[in-house]
Amino acid sequence: MISYEQLAYIVLKVNTQSLGTQTMKVAFLGTGLMGLPMAQRLLAAHVPLIAFNRTPEKLEPLKAAGAEIAAKPHQAISAADCVILMLTNAAAIYHVLLSDRSSRTVAGRTIIQMGTITPAESKEIRDAVVAAGGEYIEAPVLGSIPEAKAGELLIMVGAQSQQYHRNLNLLKNLGPEPVLVGEVGTASALKLALNQLIASLTSAFALSLGFAQRHDVDVDVFMQILRESALYAPTFDKKLQRMLDDNYANPNFPTKHLVKDTDFFIEEAKAVGLNTRSIEGVRKVLAIAMKMSFANQDYSSLFAAIKAGDH
Ligand SMILES: NC(=O)c1ccc[n+]([C@@H]2O[C@H](COP(=O)([O-])OP(=O)(O)OC[C@H]3O[C@@H](n4cnc5c(N)ncnc54)[C@H](OP(=O)(O)O)[C@@H]3O)[C@@H](O)[C@H]2O)c1
Numbered sequence: 001m002i003s004y005e006q007l008a009y010i011v012l013k014v015n016t017q018s019l020g021t022q023t024m025k026v027a028f029l030g031t032g033l034m035g036l037p038m039a040q041r042l043l044a045a046h047v048p049l050i051a052f053n054r055t056p057e058k059l060e061p062l063k064a065a066g067a068e069i070a071a072k073p074h075q076a077i078s079a080a081d082c083v084i085l086m087l088t089n090a091a092a093i094y095h096v097l098l099s100d101r102s103s104r105t106v107a108g109r110t111i112i113q114m115g116t117i118t119p120a121e122s123k124e125i126r127d128a129v130v131a132a133g134g135e136y137i138e139a140p141v142l143g144s145i146p147e148a149k150a151g152e153l154l155i156m157v158g159a160q161s162q163q164y165h166r167n168l169n170l171l172k173n174l175g176p177e178p179v180l181v182g183e184v185g186t187a188s189a190l191k192l193a194l195n196q197l198i199a200s201l202t203s204a205f206a207l208s209l210g211f212a213q214r215h216d217v218d219v220d221v222f223m224q225i226l227r228e229s230a231l232y233a234p235t236f237d238k239k240l241q242r243m244l245d246d247n248y249a250n251p252n253f254p255t256k257h258l259v260k261d262t263d264f265f266i267e268e269a270k271a272v273g274l275n276t277r278s279i280e281g282v283r284k285v286l287a288i289a290m291k292m293s294f295a296n297q298d299y300s301s302l303f304a305a306i307k308a309g310d311h
Contacts, residue, residue: 027080035086107133119185140191144252158187248297
């Protein structure tokens with residue numbers, strides 16, 4: 001006679017093995033700039049995949065690579081064991097995952113939310129998923145399209161330890177070492193903390209670059225000294241050429257998304273009693289970049305906004 005504990009162990013083992021060999025089917029919802037290369041990596045690793053995107057044209061490369069395509073989100077969710085979300089924001093998640101029709105299909109499935117949203121939103125979505133009979137973990141990422149293509153995203157996981165371990169093999173297709181940060185909400189908070197740095201570091205660098213140029217300092221000399229100093233951050237060199245060329249086309253991360261994340265950060269930082277004036281200043285410069293019609297262009301357009309002078 002087999003005991004309950006033995007049965008539970010066998011079920012867990014079978015589950016872990018099937019995850020290890022990646023036989024479970026994934027519904028990928030949201031194949032935009034980041035979602036498409038992430039879904040392509042899963043396909044390349046032979047993870048069975050069904051994909052949905054609001055704009056169906058963006059699914060063509062996945063279809064060509066052998067993915068199943070769903071016309072509606074609920075069709076993708078009900079066909080899968082696990083659902084990965086790479087959507088813009090919480091509104092999109094409610095629309096795609098938690099509409100009446102979709103939420104009826106969530107029961108028994110694990111939802112992995114990988115977009116950038118606030119800790120409060122993430123917890124609210126977890127509660128809705130759990131109420132619908134599903135499991136929810138958050139796994140926001142640092143890195144952009146090149147890292148998504150190469151499977152080198154830095155993945156921060158907010159989940160219970162068992163949930164983290166159960167989904168680790170799947171997540172390793174997208175990033176080498178997904179890190180368990182803590183409960184749901186903590187990984188979203190960490191992601192916002194890092195994106196605050198993207199906005200602040202880029203605007204600080206852009207201002208110093210503009211200042212050096214207008215005072216006739218050779219940019220090569222400016223960069224040479226900066227690179228030697230403790231002030232240097234690799235992102236400066238990543239964005240330098242775009243700034244020098246005033247070329248913000250074909251973005252990995254558009255200005256409008258940095259605005260979204262900066263607003264999230266300010267809201268959540270205020271809620272925990274921090275002084276947010278420095279990032280609010282950066283937010284004003286981002287608003288100018290948006291007005292200059294850089295919303296869908298690279299966020300290093302902060303440089304163009306800074307060069308436009310004080311408004
Ligand atoms: N780009 C980066 O470098 C980067 C890096 C790390 C994290 N992130 C985060 O990852 C998430 C996705 O970013 P992304 O760069 O891939 O953005 P994106 O190219 O704009 O893709 C957004 C996705 O969300 C879908 N969507 C938006 N609103 C929707 C709605 N109301 N209903 C249904 N679908 C909706 C879009 O569908 P359509 O195709 O129909 O518009 C698209 O699939 C964001 O939270 C972003 O902040 C981005």
